[in-house]
Amino acid sequence: QVQLVESGGGSVQAGGSLRLSCAASGVTGCRLTTMGWYRQAPGTAREFCSEITSYGTKTYASSVKGRFTISRDNAKNTVYLELNGLKPEDTATYYCRAMTTCGDTYWGQGTQVTVPS
Numbered sequence: 001q002v003q004l005v006e007s008g009g010g011s012v013q014a015g016g017s018l019r020l021s022c023a024a025s026g027v028t029g030c031r032l033t034t035m036g037w038y039r040q041a042p043g044t045a046r047e048f049c050s051e052i053t054s055y056g057t058k059t060y061a062s063s064v065k066g067r068f069t070i071s072r073d074n075a076k077n078t079v080y081l082e083l084n085g086l087k088p089e090d091t092a093t094y095y096c097r098a099m100t101t102c103g104d105t106y107w108g109q110g111t112q113v114t115v116p117s
Helices: none
Strands: 003-007 018-025 032-040 047-052 058-060 068-073 078-083 092-100 105-107 111-114
Touching: 003 092, 003 105, 018 032, 018 092, 018 111, 032 068, 032 078, 047 068, 047 078, 058 068, 078 092
Parallel strands: none
Antiparallel strands: 003 018, 018 078, 032 047, 032 092, 047 058, 068 078, 092 105, 092 111
């Protein structure tokens, strides 16, 4: 059973930066493939932010492209999301998602990012 633990959230002023981390543990028998980040603001649906394949191919939502940067360290089973130029509308709980070669999908518990208006 893969477990994902996010960290790095917090409250930051508009224009500021944060770096989120998501570490996967319990990865045995399968390998991690695509890892990514989603976010959910109160009263809204969870939305895609960014993802990165095990080969390093990156995809971004248009709302974050040019401001957020995703990366991963395969040796550490960790994915990162660097958030720059934060706006109040980026306020949300950010969730990490990981897929495996066994066909499973796992989610983290979420980390809160708050950008006061």
